[in-house]
Amino acid sequence: MSLIQIENLKKTYRTSDIETTALNNVSLGIEEGEFVAIMGPSGCGKSTLLNVLGLLDRPDGGSYQFDGSEMTRLAERAKSKVRKNNIGFVFQSFNLIDELNVYDNIELPLIYIKMTSAERKKRVTEMMERMGIAHRAKHFPQQLSGGQQQRVAVARALVTYPKMILADEPTGNLDSAHGKEVMQLLAELNNGGTTIVMVTHSPSDAGYASRVIQLLDGEVVSEHAKPTAAQL
Secondary structure, eight states: OEEEEEEEEEEEEEOSSOEEEEEEEEEEEEETTOEEEEEOSTTSSHHHHHHHHTTSSOOSEEEEEETTEEOTTOOHHHHHHHHHHHEEEEETTOOOOTTSOHHHHHHHHHHHTTOOHHHHHHHHHHHHHHHTOGGGTTOOGGGSOHHHHHHHHHHHHHTTOOSEEEEESTTTTSOHHHHHHHHHHHHHHHHTTOEEEEEOSOHHHHTTSSEEEEEETTEEEEEEEOOOGGGO
């Protein structure tokens, strides 16, 4: 079943001096439960595509259906509701709030969706245990290693039980050991049924995906199935 269906997606950025085509008639589908890596050189449109998929940016043309519903014509409030209830984000820079401890960082998305205090406590506790960071609940981000911070970021992305995780260079700020740890974690989540769409420059990270899509100058130039890490 297709979770994402995109047809002829277009996005152009304009300034007074220059016009840049970020997405040029991009069409693709992503099945529920897939692990897809999006690759290509800097400036090819990867991050723009991820932002459109995450409803953080609006395309100039084309169709984007998420879970069977058209997204391009939604008002901002409706898009925000879809995003909060269905999509988790994992960024290269972790994007944790320094003034909040691990527990509070993970709890934050649940406050936004107005979940009860008792249910929030249950969800956050379960997620910390799942990510192996329960013993760090009262620590602040600056007291954690890069790998631990990314685990907190993944826990925060997962705590709302999203249908899809969007990961933007999730190992970009990590050393190779912690990067491998995070990629194995994403692979485990995917094996459990979570759809993952990841932007990466790393062929090694892309090896964990079941399909790799190559972008160039805002266009899909190739896509091919890859063996999963477990099959390598």
